[in-house]
Amino acid sequence: MSYQFVSVVGPGEVEIRLSGPTGSVPSDLWPVTAPDDLLAGVDLAQRLAAAGGAILDGDLLLVEHRTAAGLSPREARSLALPAAADVVAHVQTRGAIGRAGFGADLRWQRPTGAPVLGVERCGAFLKIGGEWRRLPDVLFEIAEAVDKLNGVAADDLAGQLAGLAALREVLPSAISDGAAEAGGLLGSMTIAIADAFSLDLKGEGDRAKLVPVLHQGGAATDTPLLDQDRQATFGDTQFNQLSAVRSVYTLGGGYYVVLSPPLRRALAEVRKVQNTSVAHKRALLANPRAFLREALGDDVEETVLEGLFRETQAYADRVLGLGLWTPRVVPWIKMPTTNWFGPDEVHQSPSTQRAADAPGGIMLGDRTVALAPDEVPVLRQQIEEALGAGRPTVPFVTGHETVDVPASYETLAALEALTTARTRPEAASKPEGTKTTPEVLLIRPNEDEVEVEGEYAPRPSPALEPPRTLATALKAHQAEGLTWFQKAWSIGRPGVLLADDMGLGKTIQGLAFLAWLREGMTSGVIARAPVLIVAPTGLLQNWRAEHDRHLKAPGLGTCTEAFGRGLAGLKRVAPDGRPSLDAEALAGSDWVLTTYETLRDYDRDFGRVRFAALLFDEAQKIKTPGVRLTDAAKAMNADFRVALTGTPVENRLSDLWCITDAVHPALLGDLKSFSSTYERSPDTDRLKKLKLSLDAWHGGRPPLLLRRLKKDRLPDLPQAHEILREAPMPEPQRLAYETAIAEARQARKSGAILEALHRLRLCSLHPDREAVGTDEAFIAASARLRLAFEALDQIAARKERALIFLGDLDMQARLVGLIQRRYALAQPPMVINGQVAGAVRQARVDRFQAGPDTFDAMILSPQAGGVGLTLTRANHVIHLARWWNPAVEDQCTGRVLRIGQTRPVSIHIPIATLPDGRPSFDQNLHALLARKRRLMHEALMPPELTEADREALFSGSVAA
Structure with missing residues (x-):
């Protein structure tokens, strides 16, 4: 057999x-x-x-079954699955919607219209005449939708409409292909499913009403779900006139909108606020996600909660201090010193100069509008009238020009804050709860001009030595990092940026410094105050574990967990009705651990606390100027700020500016000037000088930036050797490559360069990834594959292990079989890509690390396997398919080149060349990545490819 x-x-x-x-x-x-x-x-x-x-x-x-239905005919044949069913689905609704007996009937017909009798369905398969036939995915989806609709209870109108909508969604493509027919209500109703919303505030004074604007949560854009007329029918009329929020709204003309259960619950909470004060409504507008989190409780998943509310541009134009970059309207008044807290942020003068006499005004984006004291009430009245009339701006004459001032509530709040600052400058120091108008924190963003600068103020400090509670011996570079932290604190730097390469121990350095601060507080040298650590959600428990591992009792003291169950215990309701946290509990903590999102949602409460130190882990989370997450981080009141990130420049140099501005405001000037100087036309020498200005010690003064690389700071780490392997393309691959070149030369449409580069990248890996034949023939058709397997042959002979990086899922699967057969492995090589769940991923890592001393290989996608993994049992890395960003490629190599590696590491780079000597795509890409990598290390050049890089790669590969 x-x-x-x-x-x-x-x-x-x-x-x-x-x-x-x-x-x-x-x-x-x-x-x-x-x-x-x-x-x-x-x-x-x-x-x-x-x-x-x-x-x-x-x-x-x-x-x-769903997977089986989605297979192509060729794939299904390769697994001996039954042949496709030659049928057409006929769907007909029956009964009256909302009543018993409503549902849909599904009948199977031949393409000729003849009925198919005696059909038995099991998932994605039909038994016809005693033989199984496979349903293609479109017919399987129709059958599943019919089953779901028929399973809805008779009294569940929303469920019936949602089921009908799901059926209508899968029918059109099948009908157009002739694979289905439909009748009954399926052709006469339009059903929209809403699962997200944004908010509008319409009207004036006590008559102002919140109006929800419906969205689809998974939509790629912020375009509302309903057109203007239907949105008005829903929001202005039905939502605010009906006493309760419904699951289904009838908008006329056979149009229905169905609210998902979480959305219905959220809008019910919004509806309750309609009968409260305008201040309460504005509190909801100022921080909708925190309001929803408080109202809906912990039984709603965080991902669902984050997706419920959409921050549209209309919302950003309306809410004071939301933090979206354009436009910003903030109060401006000239006073010598700075108070960082609250929307009443002003400069407070210790001099005898009266605040009312100081020049001031409001800032509109990049424009400063000076306002005399008697002009403020006039402008305020004009703004209020414009809001009532629905006009977007007010023309205001200042000096010799007319300025269009946004007619919005944030402008009114800015004018109020300006008046308060002039008449009662001490009000800015009052507790936030004494304000009558709730707002989120405003900041001076330093984006268009320098508005606030970090100042040096020497601080008292204990001896510059490791803390006594440190349980782990620091490596030399880590001890150096601790000393740098301590000196930066002592001389009075506002903050610092630790940008060590991954694997050098940024966490333990941060913990050692904070422990040193805590011991200084215990001895009375440093004034007691809590410290705050902000980290991504997935790293919170890691911080707890690292604290317990590296520090002896009492460590940093008692931890207040402002996340999960700990956050629930801190929640309060402020006098204005907004969700808030117990700021007194935060202030009384030893150290607080929270997420960036929680800091954003409760910025006013965290902002009331003076922290001795604030540490941002994975600080690239605040690399984007002008978004609320970043603004909340910058608004905190901390004596000393620490940013930890291994990638201070992820995509563009403004990443570095924004992170730096969070720890030492204005050190790099304003963003507009910085971008013009360094980003508009990147210059290597200029960027080298920038790096030197940030990481060089000057006269004993510690630098802002400390960045060390593994190769420089871990002398015991084995050396890494790059092995460039080149081979000419075999004839089938060369022909495919030349065809791609010819088509690229003729392409003129938009996006042609990226499309051409993608095609060249694919055929440079293999000319026919679906080729059927022997393993040897498949390998021989690709220069890169042949070189990779030559390397694997040598690795296997030495009984060593390799990581193979490429992103193509089909090629990953093909490699699994190729490797297991070629080297007679007892089990298939393991794969880690974005489709592998976290628990499974860790299990595969553990298995790879604990395996016997024999040859093995693991196949990984660059982005899924390039971070968070330690795979030191391998000492070979093969970059079979290059990634565009050298920083990502270095992260991949870093999986084996880290503490715990005991053998020399070889980095294999297979390159397909052209027989006639012309530079190939592989050679051009390698040269480009090498240049980007060098500039990334030497001059903080962004590693991501620019349009100029892509054009150079295109022209270098496609030129005749």
Whole structure:
């Protein structure tokens, strides 16, 4: 008996076995047992399992029905699945919607219209005449939608409409292809499903009403779900006139809108606020996500909660201090010193000069509008009249020109803050709860001009030595980092940026410094105050674990967890009705641990606390100027600020400016000037001088930036050697490459350069990734694959291990079989990509790290496997498909080149060349990445490819 795949259709999945002369073959042995004509099915099985659509278990491949329906005819044949069913779906609604008996009937017909009798359906398969046939995905989706609709309770109108909408969504493409027909209500109703909203505030004074604008949460744009007329019918009329929020709204003309259950709950909370004061409504507008989180409780998933509210541009134009970059309207008044807290942010004067006499005004984006004291009430009245009339701006004459001032509530608040600052400058120091108008914190952004500068103020400090509570011995570079922290604190720097390469221990350096501060407080040298650590959600528990690992009791003291259950215990309701936190509890803490999102949502409460130190972990989270997350971070009241990030420049130099501005305001000037100087026309020498100005010690004064690389600071780390492997393209690959070149030369449409580069990248890897044949033939067709396997042959002979990086999922699956067969591995090589869940990913890492001392290989996607993994059992890295960003590629190499590696590391780069000596795409890309990498290290040049880089790569590869 020869080998063959055998499939059995079951209710939950399809069971597939590889049957051989002696029975079923264990799935681990399929790649080394199956004959060449079945290898396509073996590789497909590996890909489906890696993507989570199937499970390899024992001798079985268990394929979900949805996955089976989505296979192409060629893929289905490779696994011996039944042939496609030659049928058409006919769907007809029955009964009256909202009543018992409503549903849909599904009948199967031949393309000729003849009915198919005696059909039995099981998931994605139909049994016709005693034989199974596979449904293509479009017909499977229709059948599933009919089943879901028919399962809705008779009294659930919203569920019936949602089910009908889902059915209507999958029908059109099938109908246009002739695969389905429809009748009944399916052709006469329009049903829109809403699961997100933004907010508008219409009207004036006590008559102002909140108006929700409906959206689809998964939509790529902020375009509202309803057109203008239907939105007015829903928001202005039905939502505010009906006493309760409904699950379904009838908007006329057979048009229905259905609210998802979480959205209905959220809008019910918004509806309750309609009968409260305008101040309460504005509190909701100022911080809608915090309001929803408080109102809906912890039973709503965080991802659902974040997606419920859409920050549209209309909302940004309306709410004071939301933090979107354009436009900013903030109060401006000239006074010598700075108070960082609150929307009443002003300069307070210790001199005898009266605040009312100081020049001042408001800032509109990049424009400063000076206002005399008697002009403020006039402008305020004009703004209020414009708001009532729905006019967007007010023309205001200042000096010899007319300025269009936005007619918005943030402008009114700015005018109020300006008046308060002039008449009662001491009001800015009052507790936030004494204000009558709730707002989020405003900041001076330093974006168009320098408005606030970080100042040096020497601080008392204990001896510059490691803290006694430190339980882990610091490495030399970590001890150097601690000393740098201590000296920066002592001389009075506002803050610093630790940008060490990944794997050098930024966390332990930060903990050691904070422990030193805490001991200084205990001894009375430093005034007692809490410290705040802000980190991404996924790293909070890691900070707790690292604290307990590296510090002895008492460490940093008692931790207040402002996240999860700990956050629930801190929640309060402010006098103005806004959700808030117990600021007194925060102020009484030893150290507080929270997320960036929580800091954003409760910025006023965190802002009331003076922190001795504020540490931002993964500080690239605040790299974007003008968004609320960044503004909230910059608005905090901290004596000393620390930013930790291994990537201070991720995409553009403004990343560096924004992070630096968060720890030492204005050190790099204003953003507009900085961008003009360094980003508009990047100059290597200028960028080198910039780096030197940031990381060089001057007269014993510690620099703002400390950045060390592993290769320089870990002398015990084995050396890494880059091995460039070149080989000419074989004839099939060369022909495919030349065809891509010819088409690229003729392309004139928009996006042609990126499309051409993508095609060149694909065929430089392999000319035909779906080719069927022997393994040797498939490898021989690609210069890069041949070079990679030559390297793997040598690695296997030495019983060492390799990581192989490429992003193509189909090629990843193909490699699994190629490697297992070539090296007769007992189990397939493991794969880590974006489709592998976190727990499975860690299990594969553990298995790889704990395996026996023999050859093994792991296949990884650059972005999914390039961070957060330690894979030091491998000492070879093969970059089979290059990524555009050298920083990402270095992160991939960093999986093996880190503390714990004991062997020399080889980095293999296979490159396909052209036989005639012209520079190939691979050679041009390698040169470009090498240049970007060098400039990234030497001059803080952004690693991401620019348009100029892409054009150079295109012209260098396509030129005749």
